[in-house]
Amino acid sequence: MYAISLGDDGAELRPLEPWHAEEFLAHLDRGREFINQYVPFGSQVTDLDAAREALKRYAGMRAADTACHHGIWQDGKLVGGVLALNVDAAAGTCEVGCWLEPAATGRGLITRAMRHLIDWAVEERGIHRVEWVAASGNVPSLNVARRLGMTCDGVRREAHLHHGVRHDLQVWSLLAPEWRAARARTAHNDH
């Protein structure tokens, strides 16, 4: 029902809901191995029941106002998404994250979608600090953080165990005044 156009190439952002279970499963089936390179997102979702359960779990987080998940549709096909998690509106903090199937990479979809999500967090929800966490080896993810104007706060040494390997986790952040200043600069540059 709802959709936000992400540009002229047919990409759209939409709420990701329990009734998208079939699309979500098909999407993960196409991209599970790639998506799970650094984080276990969707690794358990290997049949329709698990897909529905996962989406219901996300919907429960949205009902509790601690997270929200949005899908990215390219030409009517679900190809990835962005999410806010650990949302604490009273404290003014949240984390944001993303995932993408391999065929949809390289087009800036995440950066475009993330701008809408951060706008919502900062302007509609009053979030002061948006955090981005990525394994030190996850170059594309770190590049998104950089492109969004984030600052690296530090490196949580060997904090993440994935597929039997310990990874450092980089923590990046964006404060509301920084976001607004960056947007003002962008608006200026548009002229």
Place this chain on the structure above:
Amino acid sequence: MYAISLGDDGAELRPLEPWHAEEFLAHLDRGREFINQYVPFGSQVTDLDAAREALKRYAGMRAADTACHHGIWQDGKLVGGVLALNVDAAAGTCEVGCWLEPAATGRGLITRAMRHLIDWAVEERGIHRVEWVAASGNVPSLNVARRLGMTCDGVRREAHLHHGVRHDLQVWSLLAPEWRAARARTAHNDH
């Protein structure tokens, strides 16, 4: 974040979420008596905690895929809404309903919003039968059903007790083929 324009007069349809608690309360404070004329919608929502609880309950229904609530914003102010409830996608049935504060009546907001909701139900969710229930004395509500092209299935005699008075409940319905035919006629008439 998401919004669907309902026309040129600044009216928009948006998902109604737990974090809208303050707006929802203010809206009900303006319209509670009017809205509760025939149904107890929002009658318990008299403080912020109750508003948040009610919206979380709605979000829980959305997570369970049995209902969804959408607000109507007029010039940035929440003035009413439409909802689907008793959604049973497997059986292909749902009920739809609405509410409005008095200052927002008379402009066709409900009919406009309902068209988007029914489109979603029929075309995105595969609902075959959309039901509308209204007290026999609730003329504006019955007029919406009529305007949407619904058929009266019958009258559940004295089925509804509200404010100490027994009301007959009219049951109206719209089947998917009827909706599609009506839309085709409308499209034709547009030319």
Place this chain on the structure above:
Amino acid sequence: MYAISLGDDGAELRPLEPWHAEEFLAHLDRGREFINQYVPFGSQVTDLDAAREALKRYAGMRAADTACHHGIWQDGKLVGGVLALNVDAAAGTCEVGCWLEPAATGRGLITRAMRHLIDWAVEERGIHRVEWVAASGNVPSLNVARRLGMTCDGVRREAHLHHGVRHDLQVWSLLAPEWRAARARTAHNDH
């Protein structure tokens, strides 16, 4: 422990409880296909655990005062039952329903049992409107509604999907004053 005689032919009405699981399963095994002709009652109850779970679910509804299930025993054998559901004592409304295995049909067991159930609803619980819902093709069920003096309120078109077929649902009702008047006439006719 408790039993109400339904006549001189050894038929009795009793509360249907979780500990009847074995009898309930055996009864459904004899009648499942017949009972499920129009509604899915008991379709999942194909082993003892499922029988116990179903009866506990019914008992939970009784504890919440929203439903009660009663078995009909013929010569010590459970052959069917009647139930009240969607009981809303504050609103004065409920629905009633029934089921029967094929060998027990044709003797008026349901009508006899239903009279006790409706008496309880109207006289002990203060129910004002008793509703009966049946698929339009379910002639025996519609005949019971007629025999109990009910009125047809309308037809919810194509409201029920069962075994892949859409059925119209007839809605019948009985109001407390109608029930009392009918009983007074019956008492008169007895003389």
Place this chain on the structure above:
Amino acid sequence: MYAISLGDDGAELRPLEPWHAEEFLAHLDRGREFINQYVPFGSQVTDLDAAREALKRYAGMRAADTACHHGIWQDGKLVGGVLALNVDAAAGTCEVGCWLEPAATGRGLITRAMRHLIDWAVEERGIHRVEWVAASGNVPSLNVARRLGMTCDGVRREAHLHHGVRHDLQVWSLLAPEWRAARARTAHNDH
């Protein structure tokens, strides 16, 4: 709906249900101090909400098949009751208990009601051992155990703290063969 006559004096045994909340409260208001002499039964039930909650809790136990509560009505007034608790049908054990408001004592109501309850436990549910627990000072309760043909198994020293005083608890029991033999003797004596 259901009732078992306890004799010619208008006393009846009936299931005690959540919808009896008003009667249950009125009954406890008449007898709370007397009933609570040795056990805290009903001590918290001092308003209608608490009465409903207590009865729902009992109904939940019945749904779990661990207990059942029955009221004794004298001339249409709820005056006390009997209950089975800690029912373990697989192990063949349960405890039974009772309560009575003062105006209803001295007529053998408990003994009469208990015979039906023990019959149900032994003959319908296959209980092998029925246990009765009473404070050593509770002479009327011990007399009922004696009248029912029970045997004293022992005294749990200072096991019960009530109103600041430690009481010994007598444990009495009745085994299924003993119950059947006693009933056979009674039947014989009737001739």
Place this chain on the structure above:
Amino acid sequence: MYAISLGDDGAELRPLEPWHAEEFLAHLDRGREFINQYVPFGSQVTDLDAAREALKRYAGMRAADTACHHGIWQDGKLVGGVLALNVDAAAGTCEVGCWLEPAATGRGLITRAMRHLIDWAVEERGIHRVEWVAASGNVPSLNVARRLGMTCDGVRREAHLHHGVRHDLQVWSLLAPEWRAARARTAHNDH
């Protein structure tokens, strides 16, 4: 982290926690048949998930302050344990129990561990009556009760069904003044 030495032979008492699941399973695998001779303790714990679930259930009881489970480690190997259950601090009552794998019997481990547990119950928690329940044929268990200075309160006839056989259950008890007097005598005898 925590441990209480039970003597010079390397035996220790420690809290038994969910993260001991592997040790608990290995211990039960060595002693299940022996331990289950009279009670079903650990009979379901036949894989790691079940071991973890059982230990979490115990931890839940400790969180609710109704029970606590302690393991006995002999030379670093879990060989049995003691527990308090049905703890009711307000009423001043609890039950205590124990289990042991066969290789660890005959060394007084249970008696030694139980002294610490009863001390804790009586002196730290204010328990007035400590109860011990054992099948009449369970001679080692009855000997522990005797060694701890307990008194037999009675015999609950045929109260326990285990492996298809009905067992009498002996109920023993120890009152706080008795425990303190016994300890004073022991201290005196030590000189």
Place this chain on the structure above:
Amino acid sequence: MYAISLGDDGAELRPLEPWHAEEFLAHLDRGREFINQYVPFGSQVTDLDAAREALKRYAGMRAADTACHHGIWQDGKLVGGVLALNVDAAAGTCEVGCWLEPAATGRGLITRAMRHLIDWAVEERGIHRVEWVAASGNVPSLNVARRLGMTCDGVRREAHLHHGVRHDLQVWSLLAPEWRAARARTAHNDH
């Protein structure tokens, strides 16, 4: 029942349990303002029910194996504590924290207690990375991290809102090999 001596000055570490509610409340009453200077620990615990609830919540975390809370008793009086939280044994990570009432500061109690907790985490639970988080202004807390041999991983800018002020949060960590090396050096220095 269990206690670990923290030295010759009568300080002990013990499990902090729901039944310590009265001591916990008295302790917080003495130190709440001081303890809450940087974190809201215990701020809600202002009566006995709240104290019991908080301790039950901690016990629930221990049952789920995600946290454990330990009290520090000085001469028999509860004066503070240390805790592990966000324990993820599979991932080999946890966070540790502490609190102290003002009268107990300046004696190294936290550092002494923390050594036992980290030993347990690293050696008994296999934790690879122990994390310490403190507001940048919380000098005593940062000093403990330094004394324990931790490394500062970074500063999460303005991540913590407390009493209306935004604080930077320093993240420190200790890896298992670092802990073992530090302990080896300490052992060497003891000679």
